[in-house]
Amino acid sequence: MSATSFDLVLIGGTGDLAWRKLLPALFQAWRHGKLPADGRILAVGRNEMDSAGYREWLQQRFRDLPGPARPGAEAFKRFAALLHYISMDLMQAEPYQRLRRWLKEPQADEGRERAAGTVVLYLATSPHLFPQICGQLCAVGLNGPEVRVVLEKPLGHDLESARAINRAVGAVFSESQALRIDHYLGKSAVQNLTALRFGNALFEPLWRRESIASIEITLAESLGVGTRGEFYERTGALRDMVQNHALQLLTMIAMEPPSTADADAIRNEKLKVLQALKPFTPESARRDVVRGQYRAGVCEGRAVPGYAEEVKVPAHSRCETFVALRTEVCNWRWAGVPFYLRTGKRLAAGTAYIVVNFRAVPHPIFPGPHPANRLVIKLQPEDGLELHLLAAKGHSGAGALAPVSLDLDFDKAFVEDRVGAYERLLLEAIHGRLNLFVRSDEQEEAWRWVEPVLRAWREDDAAGLGPRPYAAGSWGPAAASALVARDGFSWAEES
Template structure:
């Protein structure tokens, strides 16, 4: 299948750091369809050869495993071309149209790796130049807006020139192999589904922790914050994957219909729950791996009196028959004690204890997302205590490491998602009504913070966030998984 992939923002950070390495991996693995052409779009005055040299130089900064050898890049770079464009000028889109018309292809993918403020302009100009044909697909990077109104405006503008099945709203977390395995775990096996409900599950914890700070993205982060950057999209998509009902089939809309039901079932916020069940923090100076690191307000591009949150923890519930009364805890932040993304499903204790054991809640399922990818099932087993000559319970675990099991077969998130766009698979992309419901649920938090004079709570870099986070979960009689 022949295709053209047009990368708006073709010289930008996302393109060289994520998209080009993913496209090269697909090329290397032989999964990139034949007849590919990749066109970078940017304001720079570059020839095709200069653009290839630019990308070649950038590859030196990506992970070693994803760097091409000179021979590999010599073959891959033949796919790369460059078009200089001012995205505000209609005649530049006409030039792009003429370039694309030089050959007949099955599919044209327009990947908007630009600031979201440009999405509307680009899509309108593509339509004006006749580039919104039925063979065209458009990929929109997050964040799609900064609140409900701006999200609606972008989706409405894009929806006027592209149909919903042509729009691919990308959330790279959904492309992670571990998240795909979450769907397989639930809906490809009969083992857990009978237990996947309030009668057997005490609480569920979603953690997305980073050791890194904002690095050189301080100016961007000042206008975004952790709630918009991580909770509104990534965390809520994970919550949907955990909480959704089994879809009627594996088609995209069947899956997205069930995720939408979860978002609509999230417990509405009240003034009391906003005050008690949502915590925001901002990292102060501290130590990561024995190295001193600055606080957020000392980072480049950050205001010295910034009120932007770098940490969010919250408690919510899904108000339906399956999950009523089960608390879901979400936390995400930068400069935390470790790089760790995981989902922890804590099961209820046995209804009647016949063993004299001091061990608390030992039955739990841990779904590791990064840096480790796999499952851990924590159980209790009988062990012999030679001193007391009696049987006691001891914790054991089954550890399934997907990286060891599948090895080189594993496909990175962006590689998987780019191939899905080219093949026209929408399963791992977000529908507009999902985004609207997610923003609708998040917006009361934003309004509450806007009226709150306290601002984010400081926490030391290298910690697990503000101490109030532990107090929040302790009110329900639980603790975070690393504290158990």
């Protein structure tokens, strides 16, 4: 279904997510001519201001965006014609009636009639408000078939709370109306995972235990928690990055070929991967999971404080800012292949990638040793693919091999079609395409898998065993290197 008319409501329209990510993405979609022509964007917040005041407020914040994303005055003025604002106390019933009237009735400043179209309600608020907001939307009839609700992560802090949110949302909206967003699924390189595997004859025959030795997923940040210490203290790296982003990437790497490109066909296969993940026991959670917390160090050439010195972080915090773990997918395709997941803050580089390490040739005939082939799927800061091979070196006839690589940079290959992650996801929400959104059973299965780790950590905390320290600007605790070295492997930067 393709939308020609839409209303996109940002509930939490004055929050950091709205002005740092969502509205810049909508501006880019508008600039690229991708937004349906007959559309409106409504920001909802507690701040008392009118639409003109909101446009001015947003223009001030857009000045902090990096150069290429920052709109000029004329471009912003034209984009701002789509923007509107109303003040709402989300805990009160009456403002939802006002929201309904705004959506149902033509606005005086439009000067023309609008056809009824899609309504996308983006809940850019704390997830504990989702049940209350959804209940109020239902009470005023804003849950009809034309309405979609986008749910920002983290959805809950454990399996029980995630189920409670899903039950509350499911009582109001159908599964096809509830879009659980994971912005990593909007990245171009992630989209190309399915194209790489299922659109080409080259890789799929090799995409199995007989040819692949191990797979590594790294989501590294050089930034610290900054002013988000209070939020991060409640969340930690496992909930913030592993339960959602890292596991979603793992499912796309490991899933079986879906029968079609239909959303449910893809999500059914992703769910099977989550169900096949080797479950953690108390023993394996301590053996195969490393948690760390950054200390003061030097990151990107400047001295930075440790996590416990950050704003609103308790001095003796046991919150993890780093997680590395080993797991397996227990099925015929992947039996015995280790999957290593790693994420952390204040690491040596801000980068994200997936490394597929292929097995060595069964009988080497060239003098060596030589590194095995590997495929690197780059997610950020650039999107692309690197295939690391071996080639004959020189013309000496000695049969010497040297590493070479084939490098595909999506930014250069598709320069006219580049779309940011949030831009892609917002457009998919407007058009009602569900492939890039997470289904409730996927989300709950991911929580079920990480819960034994959370329990083991609570027991360790009670016994006085907290996260391992690591210096800011490093690649995390030494135990993370030992984790992969047990199997004879090393992380990509150590290879």
